[in-house]
Amino acid sequence: MNKVVLVRYGEIFLKGKNRKFFEDCLKNNIQNALLGLNCAVFKISGRFMVEGYNPKDEQRIINIIIKQAGVFSVSPATCIDTDKEQIIGLVKELTEDEVGTFKVVTNRADKTFQPNSMEFSRQLGGVILKNNNDLKVDVVNPEFVVNIDIRENKKTYIFTKTFMGVGGMPVGSAGKGLLLLSGGIDSPVAGFMMAKRGTKLQALHFHSFPYTSELARLKVEELAGKIADYNAGDLEIYMCPMTHYQEEINKNCRNIYNITLLRRAMFRIAERLCKEKGLQMIITGENLGQVASQTIESMTVVGNVVEDIQIMRPLVAFDKQEIIEVSKKIDTYEISIRPYEDCCTVFVPDTPVTKPRLENVIEEEKKLNFEELIDEAYSKIEVVTIKNS
């Protein structure tokens, strides 16, 4: 008898000839995430199995695996040799402390096992009821399900709990992206959404010291730590200083364009970094209509500076409340709401332009030596590697 964790994947099933690529990618991610917990990951038909771990680490292993994109669900199970008496004994043991309603589901890949699945479920149901007076059968809406998975290799897996994974596709299966990570509520969620679709993330954070503080930087590092849990390994953050650029805009340009000009610079830097690091997309937490810089006109004028790289805005059509819900789920909300300035909240004009016109913005940009300023900011980028938890 040994304890195992069964890992099921979802969308990968829809893949055809290239399914193995996705399976290998997910297996690799799970193995990396579990490094240090002394266990082995195997592929069995249509799923993965983790075994050889210390039983005390089981819940931790489950918590780690459900954060791996591509995982549909996870069940801690007990594996025994296929033997009717042994199965009955274990099922009794597993259900003796339970209360409420249940049903038994038998899945018999080994058709030589008798009786058939329906009959065996019925028999086990009877055994459970006899052994525990606090239980009742409910086949329509049970509080828990006793699953008996009789495999062809003469092994049987028994489990009663299932934890849902994040779903999506394994990280690394859908390219690499650069997340513009501000420190607010939206950008960590945008990163999570893309990681969930299989994008391996790196992040770019802009700061304006001394207008922004070290505390804002610490906040970004902590957010990155949370995102790293979904990123199949470490997360690199590029820290880019925008102070001089922002001061120059503020000094030389009409201040209603402050944010538009700043964001155009950010996108230029992001594109340059993507090209240098071989990243295929820029990911932002922009959300249509949320603030002045996120109207369709602002997004168009800002996005206009990016020529060769795709811009992904996974939150574009979300409501704020929907974004908050996800941020709570991924544990970034409480960090995001810490009240530190970020570079988009300094030098903010009273009435920022909401419908900037490209020709006007270009006119304003001409008042700056923007290429030199961007070179300067780019040359001062620092890299910080954030480990997952």
Added chain:
Amino acid sequence: MEQKIYYLDNAATTKMFDDVLSEGVKYYKDEFYNPSSVYYKSVEVKRCLSEAKKTLLNCLGADDGEIIFTGSATEANNMVVFSQKNMKGKKFLFGAGEHPSVLECAKELLKRGYDVEFIPLSKEGSVDMESYKQMVSCGNVAFVSVQHTSNETGAVNPIAKLVKLARKFNKDVLFHSDGVQAFSKFGYSVLDLDVDYYTISAHKIYGAKGVGALYIKKGVKINPLIFGGGQESGLRSGTENVFGIMTFKMCAEKVIKDIEKNYNKVQNMRKELLDELTKNGIDYVIHGEGVPHTMNICLSKKVRGETLVHALEKQNIFVSTGSACSSTKNYNTTLEAMGVPAEEILSSIRISFSPYMDFDAKFIAKTICEQLKKLEVKSYE
């Protein structure tokens, strides 16, 4: 020549690791900054505190949840119990053998009109399962606090099972466990225990006095006990004890790494001492069953435990009559709850081992035997 000290009261406190002390001093010298200030030196310190939380979470076998640093484990325990507001009319359960930092809170709740009950102990020192089952099955239990390992006897409570049973009858029940005497002694994960709150202390694992930590499961709420500058996410105001916290982190990493080796060593120490006591003709009785680190033992019914403690201290062997936090009181309530006869309670001592301290089973057993002989004669005179 100075006589060697045999310190066998490690459940009361432990001697700080020399290397941790030397390393930790920098938080009073070079890194003395207030972690709440906004300049980079302070932010560096804040970052260290964040790392310490992460380390402690990992040492507790968790990957998420919160760690809140407090001024002691007693404070953490008080915070948990007195945080349970708006629960009048619902039942609070406490183990009858809890440490005074929980037990006294329970008594205070009782005074304030809360519905509080104490779970009886079995003779092994853990909570009595049958009584517990009956108590939780009323369905009105909103809060349970049961220590993981007894500070008096070393008895271990099956926390995961107790939590499961409590949730069976009320899925919203909040479960706290005082893990001060269990942390770093044997391997477990708070996720596996499934507790909502778990208390640990630095000075029981070779760290500084004046630092406790409370683990709070992800999604579980708690209210502050101390208000002020909003440190610890507003849950525990007051400038953080950076030195204490950082030594806590260092010690936890060190001790957890050697957890199995240490366990075996302590088990051997205990066995050696018991064997030597037997060889010296001492007919002892041990109260409770659990970790080998803490042993409540009656060596002779003719000698009061307190007298023996003082006689041994003269020989530089330090043991206690019970938890340092309750030894100022006259009676050991844990042993009483276990049904130990009164005369045995009064003549019992607590010996608690450490794998890191000097130990000489032969000498200690011989000295105990000599002292007992002297004292037994005196008590007859």
